[in-house]
Amino acid sequence: MDNLTFTNDFLLVEGLKVTYPSSYPIFILLFLFYIFAMGCNIGLIILIATEKKLHHPMHFLFCNLPVNDIIGTTVILPRLICDIFKQTSERSMTYVECVVQAYFVHIFTTASHTALVTMAYDRQVAICNPLLYTAVMTDKMVVKLSATAWALPIIVVAVMIGLTVRLSRCRSKIENPFCDNASLYKLSCENVSINNIFGIVYSVAALIISVALMVVAYVRIVTVCIISKNKALNSKAIKTCSSHIAVYLIMFVSCAIMIFFHRFPEYTENRKLASIMFHIVPPGLNPIVYGLQTKEIRQIIVKRWWKNAVDKL
Secondary structure, eight states, rough: HHHHHHHHSSSEEOOOOOOOOHHHHHHHHHHHHHHHHHHHHHHHHHHHHOOOGGGGGGHHHTHHHHHHHHHHHHHTTTHHHHHHHHTTTGGGGEHHHHHHEEEEEEEEHHHHHHHHHHHEEEEEEEOGGGGGHHSSSSSHHHHHHHHHHHHHHHHHHHHHHHHHHTSSOOOEOOSSSSOOOOHHHHTSOOOOHHHHHHHHHHHHHHHHHHHHHHHHHHHHHHHHHEEEEHHHHHHHHHHHHHHHHHHHHHHHEEEHHHHHHHHHHGHHHHHHHHHHHHTTTTHHHHHHHHHHHHHHHHHHHHHHHOOOOHHHE
């Protein structure tokens, strides 16, 4: 099959390699995690949208993150869960479905960086220029930052996937738990050096640029805190930025591990596990970390929980 031109629109997808005895606990675990991640992220979006006390630029910009986490989790987990009990030969999807999945997989990866960078900019303005914060972080600026955070991934990923779609196919198996750009262009027997180079440049650029912008923002914040020697300012900076830094580190480490393993064929199984974990760990931890570390959100959640508990008594 690999040596013949493949004309069928259906592709075989490797999915999760699990033994039959372990399929049930893995199914239950992934299903519960998906419900948990979706519930937490959707709950945070609804909380911020309905609670007037949270109608601030910082929280509105944060909403980009749970929206992206919902996309990243939904694009792979439901299909992985459904395919657990299927034989490998039955795990198929159309080429179009595979392309769409790959597109949103990379949208999730890139938007994870851009959304966090916009949040870093907001914190920088709030702490370094508090008197100008309301003048700078207007509704129009929030819309611009959010639009940029989504426009960049949409455009760049469209170019990357477009370079792959132009290739002819001679293979029919996605040797990955789900579809991504690398898995798609490996279906071709043509020269894919352009795709490989673009993918590497895109991955490295996203990491370097996001890290650089984050470092610049937090160096400025630390500098202001040191110079001012204001305990109240320093306390505010720690409380508002700690959750942001924790969320970024979770995403960065998960993404870096996945990219590292993707470039070394000898670590194929590690890479597959890392790619799945990247779509599981950040979406599950982000709402917990941000919700618990953000004082306003934590107080509202506790207040509503306590009110509901009292009403039931």
